[in-house]
Amino acid sequence: MASEQLASLAPREAMEMWLDRQRSERAEATVQSYYYRVKQFVEWCEAEGVGDLNDLDGRDLYRYDAHLRSGDRSVSALNNMLGTLRRFLAFCADVEAVAETLPPKLDVPQLTKTDRTSDTKLTSERAEVIGEALDRFDYASRDHVLFGLAWHTCARVGGLHSLDVQDCFLDESDIVRLRHLDDIDEAVLDEVDLPFIYFRHRETTPLKNGLEGERPVALSEEMGDLIATYQRVKRARVQDEQGREALFSTEKGRGRMSKGAMRARLNIVTQPCRFGLDCPHGRDLDTCEAREHGYESRCPSSRSPHPIRTGGITHHLDVGWPIEDLSERVNATPQVIRDHYDKPDLLRRMQKRRDHVSRLSGDVA
Secondary structure, three states: OOOOOOOOOOHHHHHHHHHHHHHOOOOHHHHHHHHHHHHHHHHHHHHOOOOOHHHOOHHHHHHHHHHHHOOOOOHHHHHHHHHHHHHHHHHHHHOOOOOOOOHHHOOOOOOOHHHHOOOOOOOHHHHHHHHHHHHHHOOOOHHHHHHHHHHHHOOOHHHHHHOEHHHEEOOHHHHHHHOOOOOOOHHHHOOOOOOEEEEOOEOOEOOOOHHHHOEEEEOOHHHHHHHHHHHHHHOOOOOOOOOOOEOOEOOOOOOEOOHHHHHHHHHHHOOHHHHOOOOOOOOOOOOOHHHOOOOHHHOOOOOOHHHHHHHHHHHHHHOOOOHHHHHHHHOOOHHHHHHHHOOOOHHHHHHHHHHHHHHHOOOOO
16 A cells, blocks of 8 residues: 555666666676566566555565466575565665565575585586597697686686686786786785786676676696697687687687687587597487587586586585685685585595594594
C-alpha cells in the first residue's frame, strides 16, 4: 500500500538510478550482471501492473520469489538473483521509494559450499599432458602461450585478454619501461627478478576488479623463454584499434584476440583427441560435434578458462603455496579461494601434511 512518507518512483527509473550508482563502484561486467538480474524484476512489475515502487509489499515479493523458483533454477542462481534484488531494494529504501522493512522480507536462499562451487577443474595430471603435447607439437604457438599462462598464472580470461607485449618483462631491457611509470618505486627495480608479467587495468581492456586487479605476476624461466620465443617468431605483428600491441594478437578482426576466441582455443587444446590420444568418451572423431567450429565446449573433457583457473589454483596449493601469497597472485581473497577454487585431491593434501605428524611424537597413541 502506498504511504505518504514514500516518494513515488517507477521500477525502471529506480533501476537506472541504482545502476548509475553501481557504475561508479563496480566493474562494467558486474554492472551488466546486476542489470540482467534486476531487469527481470522490473519487467515482472510492469507485467503485474506495479507502476510505482510505493505499492510493493511483502506479498508481491513472495509472488516474485515463487515466479523465479518455478523456473527450475539452481540454488546458486536464485541466491545471485534474489541477493542482487535485495541490494536493489535496499537502495530503493534509501531513496524513500519503498519501506525500510521491505528488503529484509525477500528470502535469499543460503548456499552450502557445494552450492557455491563447481567440481569441474583441469587436473594437474592433464595439464602436464597438455603442456608436454604443446611443447612437442606446437611449441611457442599462440595456443601454447595462452594455455601456459592460463595455467601458470591462474589468470581470468579478462586478464589474459588485457595483456600487451609491453606488459611482459622478460629481460633487463624491459625494465626500462617501468622506470617511467608514476606508481613504481625506482629503488625497488634493482631488486626485482625477471621474468614477470604485469596485469594493467585499461578502459578498453578492463580487469575484473579494476585498479585493484593490477599486479605483477612472477613467471618461471621456462615460461619467460616461451613467451619471448612466441613474440620473436610466431606472434602476429599487428596493433589493435587503440594502437596497442596485444600479446594475443590476431590478423583477423580487431587485432586483439577476443575473449570468446580465447575460450574456444582453450576448449580445443584441452580436448584429448587434438594431440592423437584416443577419445576417452568413445566418440567417432569424424562425426563428433565437438570437433566442429563453435561446438568445442561440447567435449566432456574440454575445459574453459574458469576450470583451468580453478585447477591452477588448486595445484599451487597442492605444491605448498601459502594461501595469502596465492591470493595476491590470482587477485582473489583467501576466503574466495577456499570457497570457490580450492578443489584438492584429499589424499595428496593429506600426504603433504604427513611431515607434521612427526611433531606429535610422545603424544598419547
